Amino acid sequence: MDDRRLTTLARMQPGESGVVAQFRGGRGKAKRLNALGIVPGKRVTKVSSMLMRGPVTIEVDRVQVAIGFGMANRLIVDLG
Numbered sequence: 001m002d003d004r005r006l007t008t009l010a011r012m013q014p015g016e017s018g019v020v021a022q023f024r025g026g027r028g029k030a031k032r033l034n035a036l037g038i039v040p041g042k043r044v045t046k047v048s049s050m051l052m053r054g055p056v057t058i059e060v061d062r063v064q065v066a067i068g069f070g071m072a073n074r075l076i077v078d079l080g
Contacts, residue, residue, distance in 0.1 A: 002020075003077075004077040004078045004080040005078065005080045006016075006021060006076055006077070006078055006079070007076070007077055007079060008071070008072065008073050008074070008075060008076060008077070009044070009046060009056060009058065009067075009072040009076075009077050010049070010056060010069055010072040010073040010075075012077060013045040013046065013050075014029055014046055014047060014048050014049065015043035015045070015046070015047075016045070016046055017043060017044060017046070017079075018028040018043070018077035018078065018079040018080075019041060019042065019043050019044075019077065019078045020038060020039065020040050020041065020042050020043075020044055020075065020076070020077055020078075021040060021062065021076045021077060021078045022040055022076045023040075023074060023075055023076070024056045024074045025071070028044055029071060029074070032071075033067075033071070033075070034056055036060070036065050037060050037063070037065075037069070038058075038065070038067075038075070042060055042061075043060070043062075044059065044060045044077065045056050045058060045059040047056055047057065047059050047064055049069075049072075053069040053070075054069060055067065055069065056068075056069060056072040057073075061073050
């Protein structure tokens with residue numbers, strides 16, 4: 001039985017954390033996330049997000065990074 005809870009980073013609540021499961025997007029965006037240290041298997045914590053599809057701030061490896069809402073909506077996180 002699979003007890004993982006998958007959601008997008010954009011749907012997470014501030015303060016919630018999980019492990020990056022996958023990214024649904026093109027090579028260019030995946031390469032940008034990789035450069036920021038956001039890769040599958042890495043634990044991320046959502047710090048904050050802006051209203052109306054604004055940037056999403058996350059913490060990865062004790063560093064805060066802001067990414068766009070579209071990119072956050074394609075980043076699948078395992079909350080389990």
